[in-house]
Amino acid sequence: MSANDLTIGIAGLGTVGTGVIRILQAERTYGGSDRTVVLKGVSARDRSRDRGVALDDVAWFDDPVALARSDVDVFVELIGGEGGVALEAVEAALDAGKAVVTANKALLAAHGMALVEKAEAANAPLLYEAAVAGGIPAIRTVRDYLAGVPIASVLGIMNGTCNYILSEMEMGGYTFEACLAEAQRLGYAEADPTFDVDGFDTAHKLAILSSIAFTTRLDASAVQVEGIRGIEPEDLAAAEELGYRIKLLGIATFVDGSVDQRVHPTMVPRGSALAETMGVTNAVSIRGPAFGELALAGPGAGGDATATAVVSDLTDLARGLAPRPLGRPAGMLTPFRKAEASGHYGAFYVRLPIADRAGMFAALAAAMASEGISLEQIVQKTPHRPEHMPERAEQTVILVTYPTTEAALKRALSRIQADEVVVREPHVIRIAASL
Amino acid sequence: MSANDLTIGIAGLGTVGTGVIRILQAERTYGGSDRTVVLKGVSARDRSRDRGVALDDVAWFDDPVALARSDVDVFVELIGGEGGVALEAVEAALDAGKAVVTANKALLAAHGMALVEKAEAANAPLLYEAAVAGGIPAIRTVRDYLAGVPIASVLGIMNGTCNYILSEMEMGGYTFEACLAEAQRLGYAEADPTFDVDGFDTAHKLAILSSIAFTTRLDASAVQVEGIRGIEPEDLAAAEELGYRIKLLGIATFVDGSVDQRVHPTMVPRGSALAETMGVTNAVSIRGPAFGELALAGPGAGGDATATAVVSDLTDLARGLAPRPLGRPAGMLTPFRKAEASGHYGAFYVRLPIADRAGMFAALAAAMASEGISLEQIVQKTPHRPEHMPERAEQTVILVTYPTTEAALKRALSRIQADEVVVREPHVIRIAASL
Numbered sequence: 001m002s003a004n005d006l007t008i009g010i011a012g013l014g015t016v017g018t019g020v021i022r023i024l025q026a027e028r029t030y031g032g033s034d035r036t037v038v039l040k041g042v043s044a045r046d047r048s049r050d051r052g053v054a055l056d057d058v059a060w061f062d063d064p065v066a067l068a069r070s071d072v073d074v075f076v077e078l079i080g081g082e083g084g085v086a087l088e089a090v091e092a093a094l095d096a097g098k099a100v101v102t103a104n105k106a107l108l109a110a111h112g113m114a115l116v117e118k119a120e121a122a123n124a125p126l127l128y129e130a131a132v133a134g135g136i137p138a139i140r141t142v143r144d145y146l147a148g149v150p151i152a153s154v155l156g157i158m159n160g161t162c163n164y165i166l167s168e169m170e171m172g173g174y175t176f177e178a179c180l181a182e183a184q185r186l187g188y189a190e191a192d193p194t195f196d197v198d199g200f201d202t203a204h205k206l207a208i209l210s211s212i213a214f215t216t217r218l219d220a221s222a223v224q225v226e227g228i229r230g231i232e233p234e235d236l237a238a239a240e241e242l243g244y245r246i247k248l249l250g251i252a253t254f255v256d257g258s259v260d261q262r263v264h265p266t267m268v269p270r271g272s273a274l275a276e277t278m279g280v281t282n283a284v285s286i287r288g289p290a291f292g293e294l295a296l297a298g299p300g301a302g303g304d305a306t307a308t309a310v311v312s313d314l315t316d317l318a319r320g321l322a323p324r325p326l327g328r329p330a331g332m333l334t335p336f337r338k339a340e341a342s343g344h345y346g347a348f349y350v351r352l353p354i355a356d357r358a359g360m361f362a363a364l365a366a367a368m369a370s371e372g373i374s375l376e377q378i379v380q381k382t383p384h385r386p387e388h389m390p391e392r393a394e395q396t397v398i399l400v401t402y403p404t405t406e407a408a409l410k411r412a413l414s415r416i417q418a419d420e421v422v423v424r425e426p427h428v429i430r431i432a433a434s435l
Numbered sequence: 436m437s438a439n440d441l442t443i444g445i446a447g448l449g450t451v452g453t454g455v456i457r458i459l460q461a462e463r464t465y466g467g468s469d470r471t472v473v474l475k476g477v478s479a480r481d482r483s484r485d486r487g488v489a490l491d492d493v494a495w496f497d498d499p500v501a502l503a504r505s506d507v508d509v510f511v512e513l514i515g516g517e518g519g520v521a522l523e524a525v526e527a528a529l530d531a532g533k534a535v536v537t538a539n540k541a542l543l544a545a546h547g548m549a550l551v552e553k554a555e556a557a558n559a560p561l562l563y564e565a566a567v568a569g570g571i572p573a574i575r576t577v578r579d580y581l582a583g584v585p586i587a588s589v590l591g592i593m594n595g596t597c598n599y600i601l602s603e604m605e606m607g608g609y610t611f612e613a614c615l616a617e618a619q620r621l622g623y624a625e626a627d628p629t630f631d632v633d634g635f636d637t638a639h640k641l642a643i644l645s646s647i648a649f650t651t652r653l654d655a656s657a658v659q660v661e662g663i664r665g666i667e668p669e670d671l672a673a674a675e676e677l678g679y680r681i682k683l684l685g686i687a688t689f690v691d692g693s694v695d696q697r698v699h700p701t702m703v704p705r706g707s708a709l710a711e712t713m714g715v716t717n718a719v720s721i722r723g724p725a726f727g728e729l730a731l732a733g734p735g736a737g738g739d740a741t742a743t744a745v746v747s748d749l750t751d752l753a754r755g756l757a758p759r760p761l762g763r764p765a766g767m768l769t770p771f772r773k774a775e776a777s778g779h780y781g782a783f784y785v786r787l788p789i790a791d792r793a794g795m796f797a798a799l800a801a802a803m804a805s806e807g808i809s810l811e812q813i814v815q816k817t818p819h820r821p822e823h824m825p826e827r828a829e830q831t832v833i834l835v836t837y838p839t840t841e842a843a844l845k846r847a848l849s850r851i852q853a854d855e856v857v858v859r860e861p862h863v864i865r866i867a868a869s870l
Contacts, residue, residue, distance in 0.1 A: 023584055023725060033763075129580075135726040137572075137580040144756075145564075145572040148746040149458055273708065273732070290458060291570040291743040294733040297708070299726060308726040311583040321579075321756050328468075 004034065006318045007071070009041035011064035011089055012078030013051055015187075015303025016103055016130070017044070020076065020310045021053045033318035043067040068093040074317055075100050076310065082106035094118045094126065099322070101313040103130035103306055106195070109204035109220035112211070116218075116325040125322035127313035132205040133158050133282040135305030136298040137312065142212045142286060143327040149290045151213040155251040158205045160280035160301030161189045161196035162228050162248040166265075167278045170236045170245065176229060188280060188301060198227035199248060199263040206250035210261055211333070212326050213286070214254045219336035223250075224343070226264040230427050234381065235351060238398055239267050239429075242349070242377075245275040246429060253339070260339035267349060267431040273297070343406030347376065347431040350399040350413070353424045363421050364399065371412040374402040394423055400431070440473045441753045442506070446499035446524055447513030448479035448486055450622075450738025451538055451565070455511065455745050456488045468753035478502040503528035509752055510535050511745065517541035529553045529561065534757070536748040538565035538741055541630070544639035544655035547646070551653075551760040560757035562748035567640040568593050568717040570740030571733040572747065577647045577721060578762040584725045586648040590686040593640045595715035595736030596624045596631035597663050597683040601700075602713045605671045605680065611664060623715060623736060633662035634683065634698040641685035645696055646768070647761050648721070649689045654771035658685075659778070661699040665862050669816065670786060673833055674702050674864075677784070677812075680710040681864060688774070695774035702784060702866040708732070778841030782811065782866040785834040785848070788859045798856050799832065806847040809837040829858055835866070 010017050024039055043061040061067035068075045068089040075093035077100060079086040086107055093100050094115065102108070108115070108131055119126035129139045133156070142154065157163050161183055168179040180197065183189035195201050207220035228248050239246050244267035253260045268275045273295055277283040282300025287293050299305035316322060326333065354360055361378060368375055377400040401409065413426050445452050459474055478496040496502035503510045503524040510528035512535060514521040521542055528535050529550065537543070543550070543566055554561035564574045568591070577589065592598050596618055603614040615632065618624035630636050642655035663683050674681050679702035688695045703710045708730055712718040717735025722728050734740035751757060761768065789795055796813060803810055812835040836844065848861050 019725070027583065027585070135729060137576055137729075140575075140580060141572055144751065145575060145747045146743070147754075148462065148750040149743050150462070271711065273711065276706065276708065276711070288743075290454070290739040292734045292737075292740060294570060294572075294731070296729070296731055298729040302727075304725040305727060308581070308584050308723075312580045315583040316579065319582075319758065321758060323754065323756060 002036070004036070005038045006035045006073050006314070007038050007040040008074040008076055008314065009043070009061070009067045009070060009072040010039065010076040010078060011043040011067055012080065013042060013044035014078065016306045016310065017078045018051045018053050019303035019307030023307055023311050025053065033315070035318045037314055037318055040072050041067050041070055064089040065092050068098070069096055073099060074314065077102040077104055077107075078310070080104055080106065082110040087111060090115060091118065094122050094124050097122045097124050099125040099127070099317055101127045101310055101317075103128065103310060105131040105201065105204040105208060108208055109218075112208065112218040112220075113330065116330050119325050120330055125317060126325040127316065127322070128208075129313050130306045130309035132208055133284055134160065134298070134300040134302065135308045136282055136284055136296045136300070137309070138209060138284045138296060139212065140312070141294070141296060142209055144323060146213070146286065146288065146291070147327050149288055151254065151286060151288045153251070153253045153287045154206070154209050154213045154284065155249055156284035157247050157274060157277050157282050158250050158284065158300065159196055159202045159248060160282060161193065162202070163277065163282070163300065164188050164280045165197070166228060166231065166236075166246055166248065169231065169233060170240070173233050173237070175233060176231060197229055199225040202248060202250045202263045203261075206252050206261055206263060209284070210252035210259055213252065214259055215328060215333055216259060216336045217333045219338070222259070222336060222338045223261040223263055228265055231265055232351075232427075234396065235349070235427070235429060238349065238351075242267065242400065243270055244268060244431065245270055247274055247277070249274070255339055258337035258339040262343065265429050267429055269433065344430040345405055346403050346433060348401045348404065348409050349429040349431055350401070351427040352397045352399065352416070352422045354395050354397050354421055355423050356395045357421065360397070360421055363419055364397065364416060367415040367419065368399070368401065368412050370415065371404070371408040373404045373408055373412055376400045376402050437471070439470055441470045441508050441749070442473050442475040443509040443511055443749065444476035444478070444496070444502045444505060444507040445474065445511040445513060446478040446502055447515065448477060449513065451741045451745065452477075452479070452513045453486045453488050454738040454742030458742055458746050460488065468750070470753045472749055472753055475507050476502045476505055499524040500527050503533070504531055508534060509749065512537040512539055512542075513745070515539055515541070517545040522546060525550060526553065529557050529559050532557045532559050534560040534562070534752055536562045536745055536752075538563065538745060540566040540636065540639040540643060543643055544653070547643065547653040547655075548765065551765050554760050555765055560752060561760040562751065562757070564748050565741045565744035567643055568719055569595065569733070569735040569737065570743050571717055571719055571731045571735070572744070573644060573719045573731060574647065575747070576729070576731060577644055579758060581648070581721065581723065581726070582762050584723055586689065586721060586723045588686070588688045588722045589641070589644050589648045589719065590684055591719035592682050592709060592712050592717050593685050593719065593735065594631055594637045594683060595717060596628065597637070598712065598717070598735065599623050599715045600632065601663060601666070601671075601681055601683065604666065604668060605675070608668050608672070610668060611666060632664055634660040637683060637685045637698045638696075641687050641696055641698060644719070645687035645694055648687065649694055650763060650768055651694060651771045652768045654773070657694070657771060657773045658696040658698055663700055666700055667786075667862075669831065670784070670862070670864060673784065673786075677702065677835065678705055679703060679866065680705055682709055682712070684709070690774055692769075693772040693774040697778065700864050702864055704868065779865040780840055781838050781868060783836045783839070783844050784864040784866055785836070786862040787832045787834065787851070787857045789830055789832050789856055790858050791830045792856065795832070795856055798854055799834065799851060802847050802850040802854065803834070803836065805850065806839070806843040808839045808843055808847055811835045811837050
């Protein structure tokens, strides 16, 4: 070890942490820097577990906060969780003026502005390429490459778990529950999948990207979030018939100084880059008047892919290149202004569980017409009935509207529900004819 | 103007130069830097031309070399050309210790190593994001983001002109000549299109990316180059029948310490991201064991897109972030070792103009079999003959081989040509079943 080394401590030794160590051990001179990156300390829950990486010369810390305060140049936080010990350790490192590299989007979504301000006050780098879209350089593309030009929108598939589940549901005709269980078996989904499948993980990533892209303060609470639990195999089959695929998209748009941030399942046209993004792959698309559209696609999950992003931040530090956490100083960001809840403007797909009732089509069409919504399609699906099963009273009707506003659709659906035409809550999926 | 300004001079006021000025005039504080970017001098051929940007407070230089030597912090070279005044001006700026930003791939391909060494000796930044794949952050993704992990291959569609021509030929069934003329009319192709359509422009970009990716010295002369002039409408029709699209790809692969660099038309499977890249869009795909595949797609041509890339380099400079020209110091690069001419391994499409001769199929099949090449398809195309035209003696046979080596195919084709079965040079297109 020499005085010129860049010493690091890693807290959290899951697949990402061990991936970083494997890359470190294979090539220690990062990106041709004259500084060698040296792993000096680690911290994890279980010291005895064999992780397949040699940790003999590395100091062990039971307490990540003690590791953060120890004699290392960079604290790498891979513990996860929006608060608790991860927050405490990151704060301790920044307070001590140490550089922090983290993959923790939940932490940044909850405490991002406070941590950025702490980092700036301590003149300590805070880098988090791995927090958004795994092995895709999404953060640095928006923070550095596009920093000098206006950005109109950022959108994409940012959760590998959801995209895997939707891909499997579509390809095999399986239920959400079956595909979730398979994702859990393969390690793509957590035991508690809420964060991923209910859209919060995508919302966190979107809020971080949106803050950098639109140079506003970070506000993850302002994201309208809807996950994929309600998607049924018949929705995927209907999407196919209509020429679409269903994807969980995060969409952030800048309109007249305010920001619209939404996460919801969306039907996107087959053949488009987003529709063709399958499995755990992530895709991020950025639009702006000068450059048109820039699309990035790559692995959204997996230890080595996320480790690549962590290593990219370490490379910047070894090279002495430390951009500001949000690109520009926090003091130059504008306050976050949430766009008037305009929501999606476009066509909608609506699945309605109805009592099989005469005149039902007319009642539905009338409710839609009262809000000025034209229907492109209205189809009654007769469910497959095994011979030994009794006939079901409940039927499904699928509507596809012509472009309208989310508000108008909501009013029409309330009217339909008040009418007792439908027996349960209708399921709505937004259709993006072009993205 | 204050002492803290970053002053720049721009040589070359075409669509890219004026695009940069428009972006500069709209937002002068780059990426939240506390330095303002100030345009101090410009140089171009024709002073009187109205370029739609205000240049009243800007010094005019008839001689770009004088601008490069003038009192500016950054010299932006947008003149083009592999030598001449562009080279002279860039050398003058670096000799004076000034930062250089350039979009000139021909210059870098011809003189890259010498310029990099000059820049490093003068401790002057040399940035060229705009030289490769227009508005796509290809350079910085390889140079910075992936600097710490091994890269196995870099490939892509890197010439908007060729991709536009191939897209138009396919969609309209037009000839190469007609689509080239249209591209020239739209400003996508130069009056002398050699550089673009014969593959040299792609070769230059590939060599630059390849040097950074594989940390070798730059050698653009080692690229095997074949352009798109030989592509005929019937090739595109045949590709469609076979389930492919024809794209001009640059492909660089790292194998056992040596580098294979090729540019040639390639049949890529429909539905793949590369096949779906149409018009002037560019796409770059990077593979490596840690991260799998990372794909970038965006505008490959157009003044404002390329200007976005130039502005990204200016933003880095304003922020005081100046990476080394090739990421790592030139002294740490390994010598360039050209891979044994292995070429493409895979299936091949061969279009053979033949004299309509009995026993021709047998002769072709025998020649292929003698090199151990199996045929997947052999089809005689009877060309459409208008009634008033005489019958043509020349017929076309299309072969599709099973995977084989380029060397074996060449030997088989020589044998066929020696046999006088074919009346002109056969036309070969490589098929990439997966990319």
